[in-house]
Amino acid sequence: MKLYSRRQLWVLSLIIISLILIGSFYDYHISVNLYDANNLFGIFLAGYGQLPAMICLICGAALLVKDAYSYKDRKKGLFVLTLGFVFLIDLFVFVMLAFDTLKYIPALPVSLSVIIALIIILIFNILTWKIFRTSDNQMIRKTAWFLLLTPALTLLVINLIKTPWQRPRMRLISVHSEVDFQPWWTIGNSIKEQLSMQGIQADEFKSFPSAHTASAACMMTLCVLPFIHDSFKKKSNVLFYGSLLFTLTVGLSRIIAGAHFLSDITFGMMIAFMIQGLLVKLIFKENGQDVKEENI
Numbered sequence: 001m002k003l004y005s006r007r008q009l010w011v012l013s014l015i016i017i018s019l020i021l022i023g024s025f026y027d028y029h030i031s032v033n034l035y036d037a038n039n040l041f042g043i044f045l046a047g048y049g050q051l052p053a054m055i056c057l058i059c060g061a062a063l064l065v066k067d068a069y070s071y072k073d074r075k076k077g078l079f080v081l082t083l084g085f086v087f088l089i090d091l092f093v094f095v096m097l098a099f100d101t102l103k104y105i106p107a108l109p110v111s112l113s114v115i116i117a118l119i120i121i122l123i124f125n126i127l128t129w130k131i132f133r134t135s136d137n138q139m140i141r142k143t144a145w146f147l148l149l150t151p152a153l154t155l156l157v158i159n160l161i162k163t164p165w166q167r168p169r170m171r172l173i174s175v176h177s178e179v180d181f182q183p184w185w186t187i188g189n190s191i192k193e194q195l196s197m198q199g200i201q202a203d204e205f206k207s208f209p210s211a212h213t214a215s216a217a218c219m220m221t222l223c224v225l226p227f228i229h230d231s232f233k234k235k236s237n238v239l240f241y242g243s244l245l246f247t248l249t250v251g252l253s254r255i256i257a258g259a260h261f262l263s264d265i266t267f268g269m270m271i272a273f274m275i276q277g278l279l280v281k282l283i284f285k286e287n288g289q290d291v292k293e294e295n296i
Helices: 006-034 040-048 051-068 076-104 110-131 137-165 192-196 211-228 230-256 262-283
Strands: none
Touching (some): 040 076, 051 076, 137 211, 137 262, 211 230
């Protein structure tokens, strides 16, 4: 099974290559012209731009529960462990949606943020059970792990790169004249330790690559729906281009917020797309062969 059609893959490749080339020459110039710390668009998507990654976890957890009910009488111990695991996932998602969001949108009332988080979790649990109500258990299990592993591995890889790369964010460069712009291919920063002693947070040196954009790119997991449910078979392009547009929109908001440069968001997207493609090849197989659309 392939996540994208050949044409969609060409579109993705063209966009990524073009943005990398543009960013390699004009990263700083673009950010200087777009940076606006008080822009409401940038602030809002700083808080909710990572929502697709959280939705993947919500839906993946819901599918694990649905699958668990198929063996609850035969494997009671595993059933209980699965429910416990799902509870931890949902708790993590709730904390991220209800409280981590406030870090980016401090004006949002805590009570409202909690209500929004609960509504999001409830809605996507209901939608997941509705879409997969007639799916076989094998497909439910595979889709669950695909949705859970996509954001987990994506953010793991992103953060493993961020720490040694130490690229300063635009918002830091704009207020500290001693911090120079650093192109994406430069690894490490000699001034980080000096500024850390002055109280500058280490997060200000984690511009490359963009975790927000990679999380937004998790929305591209919607592209598996045409292979899973008949009602989505003719909506492949809508899901693909809609998800891609959302990902690029979140990326733009990160540039406006001064959190990332164009190359940061491009590599964030690329890493997410590559992990999704790899997981599809590894998970959606039957007896060593790719799962065919007609068998799903």
